[in-house]
Amino acid sequence: MRKYKFFILDFSYFAGFIAFDIKLMKYEKKKGRTLVTEHHFVGRREYFGSLFYDFQKGDYIPFDWDATYIFELSSKNNLDEIAEKVKKRISKESFLTFIQLCKSIELFNSESKLAGELLPYMPVKGRISAPLRVHLQLTNKCDLNCRHCSQETRGPLENELSLKDIYKLIDEMVAIGTFELTLGGGDPFCREKDILKVIKYASEKGVSVYLSTTGLFIGRVLAKKLADYPIKGIRISFDGSTEKSFDYQRGKGTYRRLVRSIKTMRELFNCPISLHTVLMDTNHMEVLSFIKAVQKFRCNHWSVDFIKPVGQAKGNKHVLLTPEQMRDAFRTIVKVQKYSSTSIKINSFPYQSRGKKIYSGFGCVGGNLNCWIDAQGNVFPCSFLKDSFHAGNIRNHSLRDIWIYSANLQLFRAISGNEVCRECKYFEFCRGGCRARAQFEGDVNQIDPACFLEIEDEKKKRKI
Numbered sequence: 001m002r003k004y005k006f007f008i009l010d011f012s013y014f015a016g017f018i019a020f021d022i023k024l025m026k027y028e029k030k031k032g033r034t035l036v037t038e039h040h041f042v043g044r045r046e047y048f049g050s051l052f053y054d055f056q057k058g059d060y061i062p063f064d065w066d067a068t069y070i071f072e073l074s075s076k077n078n079l080d081e082i083a084e085k086v087k088k089r090i091s092k093e094s095f096l097t098f099i100q101l102c103k104s105i106e107l108f109n110s111e112s113k114l115a116g117e118l119l120p121y122m123p124v125k126g127r128i129s130a131p132l133r134v135h136l137q138l139t140n141k142c143d144l145n146c147r148h149c150s151q152e153t154r155g156p157l158e159n160e161l162s163l164k165d166i167y168k169l170i171d172e173m174v175a176i177g178t179f180e181l182t183l184g185g186g187d188p189f190c191r192e193k194d195i196l197k198v199i200k201y202a203s204e205k206g207v208s209v210y211l212s213t214t215g216l217f218i219g220r221v222l223a224k225k226l227a228d229y230p231i232k233g234i235r236i237s238f239d240g241s242t243e244k245s246f247d248y249q250r251g252k253g254t255y256r257r258l259v260r261s262i263k264t265m266r267e268l269f270n271c272p273i274s275l276h277t278v279l280m281d282t283n284h285m286e287v288l289s290f291i292k293a294v295q296k297f298r299c300n301h302w303s304v305d306f307i308k309p310v311g312q313a314k315g316n317k318h319v320l321l322t323p324e325q326m327r328d329a330f331r332t333i334v335k336v337q338k339y340s341s342t343s344i345k346i347n348s349f350p351y352q353s354r355g356k357k358i359y360s361g362f363g364c365v366g367g368n369l370n371c372w373i374d375a376q377g378n379v380f381p382c383s384f385l386k387d388s389f390h391a392g393n394i395r396n397h398s399l400r401d402i403w404i405y406s407a408n409l410q411l412f413r414a415i416s417g418n419e420v421c422r423e424c425k426y427f428e429f430c431r432g433g434c435r436a437r438a439q440f441e442g443d444v445n446q447i448d449p450a451c452f453l454e455i456e457d458e459k460k461k462r463k464i
């Protein structure tokens with residue numbers, strides 16, 4: 001018989017929940033439209049059991065098949081009847097403890113019924129049935145001219161998705177259980193009129209909206225409008241920790257504009273703000289200064305990435321970092337992380353967790369848990385893998401069909417990787433690091449060139 005701890009595949013969720021300030025969500029109905037958030041949770045069947053989205057916390061919780069069976073039974077049976085039906089597999093004690101846990105997060109209501117719905121789709125073998133998060137490039141347009149930009153062009157693309165296309169995408173996301181949407185660009189605020197409509201539409205449907213922006217266009221008027229929506233997080237590009245360094249990357253006067261924007265946002269709304277830095281040749285020595293800036297501007301997180309040879313950076317090779325420089329910057333960050341109160345997230349780097357362990361095989365979250373959709377509707381595993389792994393276009397196919405049936409996505413998920421990673425003790429959470437970086441070196445299977453195990457001697461290898 002099983003102990004209840006196997007019902008929930010991700011106990012970190014509960015650890016987080018206990019620390020979470022629980023505020024009961026006030027369900028609202030606007031203009032007669034029933035919001036999806038009427039259900040506190042929406043679940044979808046997956047190959048391992050099910051995955052429920054918690055609208056309050058903005059997170060997915062994976063459950064195994066026993067738990068999923070209990071959820072299915074709960075609509076027509078009381079607790080005693082369910083316990084009787086599952087008694088061969090689950091002891092009464094474990095069953096009741098599990099129900100208590102579910103009640104503690106309000107997944108079960110006071111009548112011991114599932115507080116939400118399970119979507120009708122059947123699971124897909126070996127992979128999750130739909131992305132957890134869609135990164136949507138709202139427009140390719142950006143008014144800046146950064147030498148390290150990951151995009152090759154700065155104007156809007158021809159025939160960018162219309163509002164109607166985007167609403168259709170959001171409707172489908174809700175139907176298939178994809179409840180997280182990041183709006184990026186270019187700079188998504190270059191579609192200023194549309195972005196507010198998209199945020200409104202998605203929020204009303206219960207989708208958690210995140211923004212990724214230069215932050216430079218958010219003045220007082222716009223910030224007041226943004227404050228009306230439950231935006232879950234704003235990620236602001238911050239590639240220089242001082243005025244001199246920032247203006248060097250982004251253009252004269254941009255630092256002061258950004259500081260004004262951040263102050264306005266802080267004053268007008270409470271949404272978590274993350275300063276996002278791409279470390280490169282010109283700024284990788286500024287780690288401590290970046291962290292100070294995050295604190296000074298009262299931002300919530302520092303998010304760090306390492307430059308990849310793509311877009312403008314491809315033609316500006318001097319901005320790239322050597323593996324040794326990446327290693328040193330990484331080590332400094334990890335050291336500071338131990339003592340700093342600032343929350344730091346290192347992205348797309350070896351040794352970092354690849355998110356929930358609900359997919360198998362080699363590779364990162366791109367294409368396995370999330371996807372990127374460009375401003376014309378083309379779907380890719382992530383924005384850095386757009387040259388080789390085009391999966392389809394949402395104007396021609398549904399997102400679910402693309403996610404499940406695209407040959408390129410299937411190829412990407414099936415990559416065999418390399419022996420070094422497969423035998424590495426960090427593989428279970430690292431999954432081979434960033435595949436885009438490997439691809440830029442010529443082979444998507446090869447070791448992530450940022451992995452400094454390669455440049456350490458055998459003895460040091462185990463001391464990371």
Ligand code: SF4
Pocket residue numbers: 350351420421422424425426427430431432433447448451452453
């Ligand atoms: S060898 Fe591979 S799995 Fe191990 S840390 Fe490096 S990239 Fe990750």
Ligand code: SF4
Pocket residue numbers: 347348349364365366381382383384385433434435436437
């Ligand atoms: S391929 Fe690299 S950049 Fe793309 S999602 Fe994976 S880790 Fe991130």
